[in-house]
Amino acid sequence: MQLTDYVNTFGDYLKRRFGESVHKLSLSGNFTCPNRDGSLGFGGCTFCNATSFTASSSVKSIAEQLSLNRSGKSLKYLAYFQAYTSTYAEAKELNRLYLEALKGADIVGLCVGTRPDCLSNEALDLLAEIQACGYEVWVELGLQTAFDETLKLINRHHTFNDYVTAVKRLHDYNLKICTHLIIGLPSEELLHNLTTLELVLNEGVDALKLHQLHIVKGALMAKQYAEGQIKVLSLEEYAQIAAKIIQYTPKDILFERVSASVMDDSLIAPMWSKHRWPPINAITTILHEQGGQGSLVGEVFKKL
Template identity: 55%
Template sequence: MGLDHYVNTFGVACKKQFGEKLKKLTIDAKFTCPNRDGTLGKGGCTYCNVASFSFEHGTELSIREQLKLGRERARGKTSKYIAYFQAYTSTYDEYRVLKAKYDEAISDPDIVGLCVGTRPDCVSDEVIDLLLGYQNQGIEVWLELGLQSANDKTLKRINRGHTFNDYRDTVLRARAKGIKVCTHLILGLPGENHQDYLSSLDAILNTGVDGLKLHPLHIVEGSTMAKAWRNDRISLLTIEDYALSVGELIRHTPKDIIFHRVTAYAKKPMLLAPDWCAFRWDGLVAIVNDLKAKGGQGSYLNLTADSLKAENMTVK
């Protein structure tokens, strides 16, 4: 049995709502980030090089052309798609610019959803109302927030430039209007362990959330962390420890929350380490094996004192 048997995945949720699994078509709309353009800082988050996860990064293709290319790659596996503004901070521009880009994406007749990835500190009430307008037109709307950790010390360490309170404020404002929020967490960030992942999940659940994305920390060429890794200053999770932690987070998550992703990978030579992140299915198989042995989503929900004392994961 696969992941869908143990987890309320995005694919399962879409099949219930639309009768088929939807494919997210990633878009690089030439946005930047306040952590790169000098508004908050330069250089971005220490783990980031957007080219490692965005095939379209740096493309000169229009949004419509990127969507067409994405459909061709999907090879007819579905007839309906979600336009996913993934690269950098996709709410970080003037209202008229955002509206024009979003409008271009949803003008494609095969697009039934709009997914906007951004930072927690770059979502104004005006942006929320813009997204709500699309939702009121029948478009499936998701606001994806890159939190990565609920620990403010960690956020400072990785140069995020925002706090957990920034995240909480945006989530409360968006969900109050009925906009669904998907939150990103990175496991294995410097200075964090299994207890920290559980604490972050607890803070996210207490704030309220509709979806989750889990990622292992992996080192990519062009990131600030790459230099630290080359100097042996960063330890990384093994595939076994990552799967164990993901399994625990899934078991602590209520069944109505949708997991958009439980692992991530990058391609060499962009990927420097760990090697297991180069193979998409290896991490997924390890996670499914953990769920099969210990139980799936919602098996237990309360983050008790005992669970928070879980042993730290061995890192290599």
């Protein structure tokens, strides 16, 4: 019994597309974020770890990162600009970074993580050009929730409507979209997550990434958590909600991730996030017992 028996995973999609396992190589382009540099705000999203921003001088070149991060387990890789807002730079700089990342013969594509309000025409032109050359290209959009009240509460400085606009533009460019959602945000419960899912599916999406709310050192939420203003989900609560999201998602949508882990000492809560497999195994067990991806499509949302 494994997750891939019940979920249409991104890993399996890549295997089908490339005939072998393809791993993502995480890269930092030394980007910042409009929610940090003052364009929109200085504090950042309340769950984001400010202390992990790195001084520009200490960031390694893309070539160095690519060589250091290759795992040896895979023959093909997607270059993944993961840190912060990886479309938030001048077109010339994006061009330099993306093309440098694609230089290796074993790099078959590019993934860029960004905000819905940070997609310039130049960035989209560039990504579409790269895709037209035969590379696999994914834009990973941080949405987290479709509820504007929650987006405000966590200081995202964008709205769901910004996401809708971004998705329309990405569709115009024929670029693939992976949307990131957080389960367990303050003031939210299962019905918020399922409503967010419905709204995201209505706009059209190719893949989803789910993860639990983490409280990490350096984030504004660390203080709120210490003061008892916010709570985190138990592993069982998280697995129940994640499983429901998967069951309400049509089978053709890929899941890039169904939970996340924080393996360094920045994690404050929940401590079960230190380990990768317990949440995946708990979700798999629920899907095995109650039905896998797509099994609740068309059903009215049910409370847990």
